Amino acid sequence: xxxxxxxxxxxxxxxxxxxxxxxxxxxxxxxxxxxxxxxxxxxxxxxxxxxxxxxxxxxxxxxxxxxxxxxxxxxxxxxxxxxxxxxxxxxxxxxxxxxxxxxxxxxxxxxxxxxxxxxxxxxxxxxxxxxxxxxxxxxxxxxxxxxxxxxxxxxxxxxxxxxxxxxxxxxxxxxxxxxxxxxxxxxxxxxxxxxxxxxxxxxxxxxxxxxxxxxxxxxxxxxxxxxxxxxxxxxxxxxxxxxxxxxxxxxxxxxxxxxxxxxxxxxxxxxxxxxxxxxxxxxxxxxxxxxxxxxxxxxxxxxxxxxxxxxxxxxxxxxxxxxxxxx
Numbered sequence: 001x002x003x004x005x006x007x008x009x010x011x012x013x014x015x016x017x018x019x020x021x022x023x024x025x026x027x028x029x030x031x032x033x034x035x036x037x038x039x040x041x042x043x044x045x046x047x048x049x050x051x052x053x054x055x056x057x058x059x060x061x062x063x064x065x066x067x068x069x070x071x072x073x074x075x076x077x078x079x080x081x082x083x084x085x086x087x088x089x090x091x092x093x094x095x096x097x098x099x100x101x102x103x104x105x106x107x108x109x110x111x112x113x114x115x116x117x118x119x120x121x122x123x124x125x126x127x128x129x130x131x132x133x134x135x136x137x138x139x140x141x142x143x144x145x146x147x148x149x150x151x152x153x154x155x156x157x158x159x160x161x162x163x164x165x166x167x168x169x170x171x172x173x174x175x176x177x178x179x180x181x182x183x184x185x186x187x188x189x190x191x192x193x194x195x196x197x198x199x200x201x202x203x204x205x206x207x208x209x210x211x212x213x214x215x216x217x218x219x220x221x222x223x224x225x226x227x228x229x230x231x232x233x234x235x236x237x238x239x240x241x242x243x244x245x246x247x248x249x250x251x252x253x254x255x256x257x258x259x260x261x262x263x264x265x266x267x268x269x270x271x272x273x274x275x276x277x278x279x280x281x282x283x284x285x286x287x288x289x290x291x292x293x294x295x296x297x298x299x300x301x302x303x304x305x306x307x308x309x310x311x312x313x314x315x316x317x318x319x320x321x322x323x324x325x326x327x
Contacts, residue, residue, distance in 0.1 A: 222293060
């Protein structure tokens with residue numbers, strides 16, 4: 001039985017990854033800033049309260065757990081918030097990962113390490129193009145700068161110290177566990193609330209023309225695991241290979257509730273990023289060829305999955321159950 005340690009287990013990816021690992025007979029340890037309040041985590045995960053800025057606590061934990069695999073999923077997850085708090089973005093992503101790699105080198109040199117990089121590292125890419133492992137980084141936010149630094153630290157640890165360390169350059173991936181600040185959750189929850197009369201008839205959004213490569217988080221964690229099962233460590237783009245605009249997302253989400261998004265969306269320029277990425281799309285050919293992984297849930301199926309989950313989560317009597325989703 002292998003042992004895995006997940007830093008940042010209480011987030012969306014941590015919840016799905018811990019479930020996947022438990023189903024594959026791992027012993028799973030997970031960290032959260034407040035383990036007692038962590039949500040969405042399987043009760044068989046051994047939880048630890050930890051701040052990744054506490055080097056001594058991190059060292060003690062790694063030495064105690066002696067993990068076969070370490071998954072670093074922690075850090076500020078909001079690009080928008082990174083513009084208002086760049087210091088936290090840097091310390092929680094770049095500095096925390098560099099610290100973890102140094103601890104692994106000295107305490108658990110045989111452990112295999114995964115860290116989540118981000119499609120944001122590529123910056124704004126030409127419409128119609130797809131980013132792969134050879135595409136240069138051009139970050140346009142403090143979040144992306146920190147993720148790019150963590151990516152480079154991973155390569156250095158691998159090349160200089162022989163640590164088995166991998167980065168997944170992960171494009172947008174969503175699930176019912178997403179927080180309300182993310183645009184997918186905001187749009188689908190907003191459409192559901194409007195459909196059953198629980199919210200105002202208008203939903204405020206930023207740039208509708210921005211395009212993203214959206215996939216399903218439960219599938220993306222399988223790729224994270226697969227990276228650590230290979231003979232040699234390397235980095236991989238994880239994506240669906242499709243790009244859709246926020247406007248397409250709004251149209252599909254509102255249609256699931258028999259609504260026309262054009263009657264309910266208001267463009268709010270205060271919600272636009274200081275440096276918006278207009279187009280992202282990933283090329284996961286290498287992941288398919290080497291890991292045997294590819295996205296199974298594409299855009300329309302993802303929107304349907306999220307809408308159906310929203311219906312199930314709506315309190316009884318709210319009215320939404322009476323509005324069937326479109327066929």
